[in-house]
Amino acid sequence: MSDRYIHKEIEAKWQASWEKQGLHDTVEAPDKPKWYALTMLPYTSGDLHTGHWYAMTPSDAAARFRRMNGYNVFFPIGFDAFGLPAENAAINNNIHPQEWTYKNVERMRGQLRRMGAMWAWDREAITCDPEYYKWSQWFFRKLYDMGLAYREYAPVDWCPNCNTTLAREQVWGADRHCERCDTPVIKKDLNQWKFRITNYANELLDNLETIDWPEPVKVMQTNWIGRSDGADVTFTTEADDPIEIFTTRPDTLWGATFMVLAPEHPLVAKITTDERRGAVAAYVEQASRLDEITRTAEDKEKTGVFTGGYAINPVNEERMPVWIADYVIMTYGTGAIMAVPGHDQRDFEFARKYELPIRLVVQPPSDSEAGHIRCADDLESAWPGPGVMINSGPLNGAPVGKGEGESVKAAIAWLEENQKGAGALNYRLRDWLISRQRMWGTPIPIIFCAKCGTVPVPYADLPVRLPDDAQFKPTGESPLNYHEGFRYVKCPNCNGDAERETDTMDTFMCSSWYQYAYVDPYHKAGRPLSADDMPWDSARGDYWLPVDQYTGGIEHAIMHLLYTRFFTKALQDMGVVDFDEPMLRLFNQGIILGPDGERMSKSRGNVVNPDEYVDRYGADTVRGYLMFIGPWDHGGPWDPSAIEGVNRFLHRVWSVVVDEPNPKNEEAPPPTDDDVRSLERKLHQTILKVTEDIGGFRFNTAIAALMEFNNYLIRVKNTFGALESRASRPTAQPIWQESIRTLLLLMTPIFPHISEELWQRARNVIERRNDARRSDPDGCPDTDGETWSVHLQSWPQADPEKAKEDEVTVVVQVNGRVRDKLNVASNIATEKLEAMALASANVQKWMNGKQVRKVIVVPDKLVNIVIG
RNA sequence: GGGUCGGUGGCGGAAUGGCAGACGCAGCGGACUUAAAAUCCGCCGGGUUGAUUACCCGUGUGGGUUCGAAUCCCACCCGACCUACCA
Numbered sequence A: 001m002s003d004r005y006i007h008k009e010i011e012a013k014w015q016a017s018w019e020k021q022g023l024h025d026t027v028e029a030p031d032k033p034k035w036y037a038l039t040m041l042p043y044t045s046g047d048l049h050t051g052h053w054y055a056m057t058p059s060d061a062a063a064r065f066r067r068m069n070g071y072n073v074f075f076p077i078g079f080d081a082f083g084l085p086a087e088n089a090a091i092n093n094n095i096h097p098q099e100w101t102y103k104n105v106e107r108m109r110g111q112l113r114r115m116g117a118m119w120a121w122d123r124e125a126i127t128c129d130p131e132y133y134k135w136s137q138w139f140f141r142k143l144y145d146m147g148l149a150y151r152e153y154a155p156v157d158w159c160p161n162c163n164t165t166l167a168r169e170q171v172w173g174a175d176r177h178c179e180r181c182d183t184p185v186i187k188k189d190l191n192q193w194k195f196r197i198t199n200y201a202n203e204l205l206d207n208l209e210t211i212d213w214p215e216p217v218k219v220m221q222t223n224w225i226g227r228s229d230g231a232d233v234t235f236t237t238e239a240d241d242p243i244e245i246f247t248t249r250p251d252t253l254w255g256a257t258f259m260v261l262a263p264e265h266p267l268v269a270k271i272t273t274d275e276r277r278g279a280v281a282a283y284v285e286q287a288s289r290l291d292e293i294t295r296t297a298e299d300k301e302k303t304g305v306f307t308g309g310y311a312i313n314p315v316n317e318e319r320m321p322v323w324i325a326d327y328v329i330m331t332y333g334t335g336a337i338m339a340v341p342g343h344d345q346r347d348f349e350f351a352r353k354y355e356l357p358i359r360l361v362v363q364p365p366s367d368s369e370a371g372h373i374r375c376a377d378d379l380e381s382a383w384p385g386p387g388v389m390i391n392s393g394p395l396n397g398a399p400v401g402k403g404e405g406e407s408v409k410a411a412i413a414w415l416e417e418n419q420k421g422a423g424a425l426n427y428r429l430r431d432w433l434i435s436r437q438r439m440w441g442t443p444i445p446i447i448f449c450a451k452c453g454t455v456p457v458p459y460a461d462l463p464v465r466l467p468d469d470a471q472f473k474p475t476g477e478s479p480l481n482y483h484e485g486f487r488y489v490k491c492p493n494c495n496g497d498a499e500r501e502t503d504t505m506d507t508f509m510c511s512s513w514y515q516y517a518y519v520d521p522y523h524k525a526g527r528p529l530s531a532d533d534m535p536w537d538s539a540r541g542d543y544w545l546p547v548d549q550y551t552g553g554i555e556h557a558i559m560h561l562l563y564t565r566f567f568t569k570a571l572q573d574m575g576v577v578d579f580d581e582p583m584l585r586l587f588n589q590g591i592i593l594g595p596d597g598e599r600m601s602k603s604r605g606n607v608v609n610p611d612e613y614v615d616r617y618g619a620d621t622v623r624g625y626l627m628f629i630g631p632w633d634h635g636g637p638w639d640p641s642a643i644e645g646v647n648r649f650l651h652r653v654w655s656v657v658v659d660e661p662n663p664k665n666e667e668a669p670p671p672t673d674d675d676v677r678s679l680e681r682k683l684h685q686t687i688l689k690v691t692e693d694i695g696g697f698r699f700n701t702a703i704a705a706l707m708e709f710n711n712y713l714i715r716v717k718n719t720f721g722a723l724e725s726r727a728s729r730p731t732a733q734p735i736w737q738e739s740i741r742t743l744l745l746l747m748t749p750i751f752p753h754i755s756e757e758l759w760q761r762a763r764n765v766i767e768r769r770n771d772a773r774r775s776d777p778d779g780c781p782d783t784d785g786e787t788w789s790v791h792l793q794s795w796p797q798a799d800p801e802k803a804k805e806d807e808v809t810v811v812v813q814v815n816g817r818v819r820d821k822l823n824v825a826s827n828i829a830t831e832k833l834e835a836m837a838l839a840s841a842n843v844q845k846w847m848n849g850k851q852v853r854k855v856i857v858v859p860d861k862l863v864n865i866v867i868g
Numbered sequence B: 001g002g003g004u005c006g007g008u009g010g011c012g013g014a015a016u017g018g019c020a021g022a023c024g025c026a027g028c029g030g031a032c033u034u035a036a037a038a039u040c041c042g043c044c045g046g047g048u049u050g051a052u053u054a055c056c057c058g059u060g061u062g063g064g065u066u067c068g069a070a071u072c073c074c075a076c077c078c079g080a081c082c083u084a085c086c087a
Helices: A007-021 A050-068 A084-093 A097-113 A130-145 A197-210 A215-225 A250-255 A274-293 A345-354 A407-417 A538-544 A559-574 A610-617 A619-628 A643-658 A663-667 A673-695 A699-720 A724-728 A733-747 A752-770 A830-839 A841-847
Strands: A034-039 A072-074 A076-079 A120-126 A149-159 A164-166 A186-195 A228-237 A242-247 A258-261 A304-312 A319-325 A336-339 A421-426 A446-449 A453-456 A488-490 A497-500 A549-553 A586-589 A807-814 A817-825 A852-858 A862-867
Touching: A007 A619, A007 A752, A034 A050, A034 A538, A050 A072, A050 A549, A050 A586, A050 A610, A050 A619, A050 A673, A076 A097, A084 A097, A130 A149, A130 A453, A130 A559, A164 A186, A197 A215, A197 A559, A215 A559, A215 A586, A228 A250, A228 A336, A228 A407, A242 A250, A242 A258, A242 A336, A250 A407, A258 A304, A258 A345, A274 A304, A274 A319, A304 A345, A319 A345, A336 A345, A407 A421, A610 A619, A610 A643, A619 A643, A619 A699, A619 A752, A643 A699, A643 A733, A643 A752, A673 A699, A673 A733, A699 A733, A733 A752, A807 A830, A807 A841, A817 A830, A817 A841, A830 A841, A830 A852, A830 A862, A841 A862
Parallel strands: A034 A072, A034 A549, A076 A120, A258 A319, A549 A586, A807 A862
Antiparallel strands: A149 A164, A149 A186, A228 A242, A228 A304, A228 A421, A258 A336, A304 A319, A446 A453, A446 A497, A488 A497, A807 A817, A852 A862
């Protein structure tokens, strides 16, 4: 055993020892409060990068902190294993995706072990294991039975590079590119499976209030769900065909002067007059092509074309021209709008361009910037703001707004009374498209039979296994199409010839329920399933669920976090769970950047390999450094030289605990009562600070407090004497030992290895001196049944009384400027403090005989004398 | 265009109404060493000053509230992220 801190000698040793002791094995202990700490599962890319360390090691520190605070903590790990990279690697290297994936899993397990985290390896789950995905299929089947999974022939977003469809959530940015490869997506008409997430739109929105999640995530989900409050109104064409519209401003119905349909609207063909047919067809053609190239195009210039047809405004029977324009889109609302150019900017621009009538129905308030507006001709742009209703029949005089007695409510009441429409909610959220035309995913358990139609695979026949020998040509069709043994099957109903669904599921399906799988991975392995099954052991589930603390990146704010919430709500309706939110608390860490301050990427050449640093400095240093950079939710650049500071700190801690003090100081006077009191105060102040900071994920300031405490211990080490000489200094000895033990306990969540090593060493020294039990020379725990691991110790408790300062420095200000400082006993009487401040020579100098107007005294902090 | 978060020494950051710059990095000076590394000690926002326990300036910009503002309010500038013809 070395007397110096050599991380290579201790980290692997303790990792092996903890595993041997079963320190991180999962036990459902009903007598203890449980804590389910979850960090987002890694994809099996084959390499754990710095971002993983940045996400996972603080999560581990928080979990360990909970454990030391008396919780039975579950901190599981697994692998998100299906998906495109495996398939692409397979195509490029002619290796089966499964082989590639499991090789990566093997490598990543090793890398994860080196973190020294308290992973519950006994509950590991890999999503591409048939015993895992059989439950993904079971969930699909359940959703199908509940009518929450359906197949639809409709235009979908298609990535021509990945050769697959994408969910709306996977299409990013104004240019609508693929989330994974940045290729602009195109539209295709395809038969695809979807989940009815929109059934839960309202619940997904309202329940956000019940969970402790970061505000930005809540805002993003709120915007994504996009609830609009308004009314459905039915217009009619002159041929008596209904045109349904949705509007958030039913109060402006009397200001509608024309209608606009999306080019794809089903009524376009019928309403178009013969003389307009050519122009309309050309525009529809142009719009659809635009759609396929780049739908957004910079020009905000509105375009459109008149159909020749007219519709009747139900509120005033006015005849209004019907146009088509691509600024109206089929996928929101009903694909048709009433145009109110006076009060909607888009309609205004369109009306001005095509010389359509504009009507003012809201009189802007006279004190607003539009106060001069008297008629539509005065408008330079639409007025969407407040005012009073005019030119609007029964609504005239109503104040504009959505409240009681205000215009929108009045309009809805009028519509409902006259049976022309009704109040309605509309959502931006679309159903979740889960079909993927790729091979490396969970097969969708559906069979198409010529006679029986769409037949779900019976529960007892699950899993539908991926064939081991499938080809994966990138053709744009599902590769499983080409596997005859997979594709052609007998119908489970009639035993006639049938074909399997050959699309696979979006991988977000696998990660939507993995937190449940961890509780009891591969439940019922090897046994047939039924509709009445529970997907995990219910006793275990009842104990651990739901997740208490989730940690992960903001990039999943919408996709994964919305899907898993939807899944949980569906599971609740299935009767599988009895709660409605999967994760009670969420923390989003920031992004660790390259040394150049840019996102790490191979092309930039700024990728930091954590393994190199773990080799050089050890896992404890890398963990501590990542937590010390700054607030965890800020992220920030990796500074290769700053990591030295944390490493030096660990060496200094080692030295404080292990090294003998300078023998020259043997003759130094023993510590005074004041020395003891100061050390005790510093100790309890540090406990308070570190406890509060780790509890709030403020690891950076927790580490700063630990450094400060250690610096203090270095300064007083010689005063408190050598280990051997402590015996001669009985008053000092207990507080010094308590300080060392407490420092190690406070360091444990963040620096698990060195804390354990020094904990054992400090214990050995104490025992040797007490001539008590001899401990195992390799530092392994005793075999007498008492567990000595530092990780099983209780978190130190601070005594606020002992943390209090006896003496404080009070700042004396004159007119807000510091002019003197007074060292006084804490809790000094206000009057006394004021008198002392006024008597100060420095203060007298600045008062210069002027009148004292006011004296502000903040106890134990400051006196401000206002003169003038 | 809309939304969210942010702007503090050479750098990462601390302080969220009460001494701005904790803790660390880098830098400078010194001790130890044949030398270097490591380690240890000291200095480290700017200015006035020989030096100060002395004074002034200083938290993106301008204004406000307050005895007192990095912190609260208003306006603006800059940056990051999200979102985008949503009727």
